[in-house]
Amino acid sequence: MLRSVSVLVLPELAVFEFGVLTEVFGLDRSDDGLPVFDFKVCGPEAGVPITTGGGVDVVPRYGLDALAGADLVAIGATGLRHYDPEVLDAVRSAAAGGATMLSICSGVFVLGAAGLLSGRRCTVHWKHAQELREAHPEAVVEEDALFVDDGDMITGAGTAAGIDACLHLVRREMGSAVVNGIARRMVVPPQREGGQRQFIEQPVPECATDSLSSVLEWMTENLQVDHTVAALARRAAMSERTFARRFTAETGTTPHRWLSRQRVLHAQHLLEETDLGMDAVAHRAGFGGAALLRHHFRRAVGVSPADYRTTFRSPGPASTDSTDSTGETVTEDAVPA
Structure with a gap:
């Protein structure tokens, strides 16, 4: 049972992520029949203000000793990457004492510095994923997950994903009735699956040289065309074998994957900016139909095209042109959609 929660705050604290921890665990909702947590805000020194990245100070009432014995130790996002030995000792001791560890966004770097990420699955905001891998190669970084539950360690990707991580933990430890009550008061969905992808803006992979x-450019402008490796190699004036090798060397991926990604990117644009139906979006993006669009879109983005449109549809007038341009059926030697 989750009863006591100690939140560690460090300089360069991210205000929103700290607010998420306070909102989920620090408010008295007993008037709704919900449990009240023993909530403590802890800093390197009790009473010494912590400067945040939002131009305000947070004054922790408790010091590092209040991490000991807590059921949950939560670490909010911080811009720091180097930490006082006393802070890391307190984090390690809390983990060794049986506390569940929860980090939001860059708070995971504190766990890494304390030596708690070795062989552990974790996540972080996608902007920090490569930095986390380089700083802690012993960690198993799942960069596109909203949150990762690795037993006694839960890591959230950041910002709104921190809400998902916290509510997931409440659901796991206290059941659906409690988490539904908290989510209702927060006016947020009670659950988004951790495996859902972070919405990452992924630019078109650039070519290392000008040879391709x-x-x-021609492929991008003709997504509806039935591209085959043989046809692309002829356009590049290369043998198929040379073209395939050169393509992978210069883009970092295969022609199949490159084309599929561009089609998904174009579908994202159409879902955001137009009112086209799913079949029309599928044809314009170069997929054979809505079913194939859903398959590849969910695999690449982590949600269905319809859910993506609901989340990201731009307000105001949009194109309602329903004219479709369809490509031919992909043949055996074609680059699949």
Whole structure:
């Protein structure tokens, strides 16, 4: 049972992520029949203000000793990457004492510095994923997850994903009735699956040299065409074998994957900016139909096209042109959609 929660705050604290921890665990909702947590805000020194990244100070009432014995130790996002030995000792001791560890966004770097990420699955905001891998190669970083539950360690990707991580933990430890009550008061969904992808803006992979740039540009402008490796190699004036090898070397991926990604990117744009139906979006993006669009879109983005549109549809007038341009059926030697 989750009864006591100690939140560690450090300089360069991110205000929103700290607010998430306070909102979920620090408010008295007993008037709704919900449990009240023993909630403590802890800093390196009790009573010494912590400067945040939002131009305000947070004054922790408790010191590092209040991490000991807590059921949950939560670490909010911080811009720091180097920490006082006393802070890391307190985090390690709390983990060794049986506390569940929860981090939001860059708070995971504190766990890493304390030596708690070795062989552990974790996540972080996608902007920090490569930094986390380089700083802690012993960690198993799942960069596109909203949150990762690795038993006694839960890591959230950041910002709104921190809400998901906290509510998931409450659901796991205290059941659906409690988490539904908290979520209702927060006016948020009680659950988004951790495996759902972070919405990452992924630019078109660039070519390392100019040798294939004209081919890539032509492919991007003709997503509805039935592209085959043989046809692309002829356009590049190369043998198929040389083209495939050069393509992978210069883009970091295969022609199949590159084309599929561009089609998904174009579908994202259409879902955000137009009112086209799913079949029309599928054809314009180069997929054979709505079913194939859903399959590849969910695999790449982590949600269905319809859910993506609900989340990201731009307000105001949009194109309602329903004219479709369809490509031919992909043949055996084609680059699949």
